Amino acid sequence: MSTLKELDYIHPEQKVPVKYNYWDYIDGFNKVLFYENANRKHSWFIKLCANIFDKNIPNWFCKWWTLYGPTIRILPESYKKLYLEWIDVSPKLTRLQEDNIFFEGISVTYFFIEFSIPWIMRWSIEVTTTSEGFPIFQRVFYTKFWSKLLQKNQREDYMDKQLLI
Numbered sequence: 001m002s003t004l005k006e007l008d009y010i011h012p013e014q015k016v017p018v019k020y021n022y023w024d025y026i027d028g029f030n031k032v033l034f035y036e037n038a039n040r041k042h043s044w045f046i047k048l049c050a051n052i053f054d055k056n057i058p059n060w061f062c063k064w065w066t067l068y069g070p071t072i073r074i075l076p077e078s079y080k081k082l083y084l085e086w087i088d089v090s091p092k093l094t095r096l097q098e099d100n101i102f103f104e105g106i107s108v109t110y111f112f113i114e115f116s117i118p119w120i121m122r123w124s125i126e127v128t129t130t131s132e133g134f135p136i137f138q139r140v141f142y143t144k145f146w147s148k149l150l151q152k153n154q155r156e157d158y159m160d161k162q163l164l165i
Contacts (some may be wrong), residue, residue, distance in 0.1 A: 029112035043122035
């Protein structure tokens, strides 16, 4: 998709074309997780389609993952063991290293994508203070392994907290 070319989106009910481009798409993708519904809930079930594993992940998505994506800490021990084995044998990671397309956390990103590992993401507003003592609002993001993926007798909750001011 050309970043300068505008496309038309026509809502099925409104039938009025709206112009958008690549940067609108990226902006929308980033802002969707900031949406607050009428129940004041801020949580999403997220699972990435493994079909995107065939292509290199775009830079904007890597930035998104760094801000909102889960870490290995949320995984059950059995998944963590698989991850440690997988990073040594993954042909995709080897290619990324050879092509010098590697950043901290990329192996986690590809692991979640390749194996379609689902997680729950939520955020809340917290009031803290700056180093000078001024009160501030900040959005705190949490990621959690979707434990329903496990068998009933193996369920555990895994939560990781990330701060975004």
